[in-house]
Amino acid sequence: MKELYVEINGTGPDLVLLHGWGLNVRVWDGLVEELRDRYRMIAVDLPGHGQSAWSSGRGTPAEQAWLLHSTLTSVSNRYSLLGWSLGGQIALDLAAAMPGQIDRLVLVAATPRFAQSPDWPYGMPPAVITKLATQLRQDYRRTVSDFLELQVRGSIEGSGVLDQLRHALFVHGEAQPGALEAGLNTLATSDLRPTLSHVKAPTLVIAGRNDRITAPAASHALARALPDARYVEMRRAAHAPFLSHRGEFAALVDRFLRGADIQEGVVGSGSNFGEVAVVGAAAVGGAVIGGTARDRAASGRTVSNPAKGGGGAVARPAAKATPGRPAKKKRMKARARKKLKASSR
Numbered sequence: 139m140k141e142l143y144v145e146i147n148g149t150g151p152d153l154v155l156l157h158g159w160g161l162n163v164r165v166w167d168g169l170v171e172e173l174r175d176r177y178r179m180i181a182v183d184l185p186g187h188g189q190s191a192w193s194s195g196r197g198t199p200a201e202q203a204w205l206l207h208s209t210l211t212s213v214s215n216r217y218s219l220l221g222w223s224l225g226g227q228i229a230l231d232l233a234a235a236m237p238g239q240i241d242r243l244v245l246v247a248a249t250p251r252f253a254q255s256p257d258w259p260y261g262m263p264p265a266v267i268t269k270l271a272t273q274l275r276q277d278y279r280r281t282v283s284d285f286l287e288l289q290v291r292g293s294i295e296g297s298g299v300l301d302q303l304r305h306a307l308f309v310h311g312e313a314q315p316g317a318l319e320a321g322l323n324t325l326a327t328s329d330l331r332p333t334l335s336h337v338k339a340p341t342l343v344i345a346g347r348n349d350r351i352t353a354p355a356a357s358h359a360l361a362r363a364l365p366d367a368r369y370v371e372m373r374r375a376a377h378a379p380f381l382s383h384r385g386e387f388a389a390l391v392d393r394f395l396r397g398a399d400i401q402e403g404v405v406g407s408g409s410n411f412g413e414v415a416v417v418g419a420a421a422v423g424g425a426v427i428g429g430t431a432r433d434r435a436a437s438g439r440t441v442s443n444p445a446k447g448g449g450g451a452v453a454r455p456a457a458k459a460t461p462g463r464p465a466k467k468k469r470m471k472a473r474a475r476k477k478l479k480a481s482s483r
Contacts, residue, residue, distance in 0.1 A: 141209040143189035148174030152217035156225030162188030164306035172388035186317020203231040220244040234336040249356035252325035260356035292348025293376035341367035346375030373406035
């Protein structure tokens with residue numbers, strides 16, 4: 139199989155960019171524009187995505203990581219690595235296998251295990267992944283389209299982010315069906331937790347607070363399991379914070395790559411109105427895989443809290459309305475008038 143398609147822009151230390159399932163290098167255009175004057179940006183199309191060829195024998199993260207390593211050998215001998223979603227899993231695998239080659243690691247909307255299991259409550263139920271795979275075989279374009287829409291739910295500027303994702307496919311090419319199926323199988327079966335102790339590079343894990351695909355709790359658990367990682371969660375961001383919060387995201391990544399101290403916690407402009415993204419209730423072609431507390435409150439559904447181990451479903455009743463100041467003042471005046479009348483008798 140030939141090397142993967144690569145685009146290189148800018149000057150400075152090397153930063154390799156790995157996109158997510160179904161997308162291609164065009165999703166990085168905004169980030170490249172933000173950072174190209176400080177870094178040599180190396181964007182790679184994963185196998186069977188965009189302009190990279192597909193081979194059925196290159197389906198697992200380890201195989202794709204090795205192919206990526208082979209491709210990068212002719213481009214860079216030492217680099218920092220930024221992986222998003224499925225690209226984050228490949229980045230993890232490469233960082234564990236080649237610790238001496240990677241300076242720093244940035245993982246966006248990433249998880250070491252996508253599927254839920256008894257010892258990993260933060261993932262997607264296996265039955266949902268199976269249903270998604272069936273839909274993919276029946277109508278892969280519709281499934282990818284629904285998946286793109288799910289990525290932006292709960293995000294500020296969601297329609298604009300969705301336009302950018304669709305534009306990437308329109309101008310640079312769709313992923314091949316075989317690559318999509320293999321990628322989904324990787325997400326369903328891969329478990330990188332045993333390799334995390336081998337990741338030696340300082341790592342920044344970034345999550346979108348309203349992410350419907352990768353629960354923030356999964357990314358937080360990933361950061362806790364890595365030897366040298368810090369976790370940052372972005373308000374009003376969903377699965378693609380580098381698009382919805384482009385300037386803030388670029389500044390955060392730049393500070394981390396330059397060795398600045400990154401404080402863990404919640405960052406980002408605006409307020410998310412108390413929504414908490416958890417795995418459970420939004421639909422991709424009929425497959426239930428995400429949602430927010432607000433979504434489920436409107437439908438009468440309960441909310442599973444993965445931050446507490448994903449155990450029970452907790453029903454959250456709607457908050458009672460708080461009286462406004464005008465109504466409160468009227469009541470106070472009425473009480474004062476009553477007291478005045480009583481004292482004058």
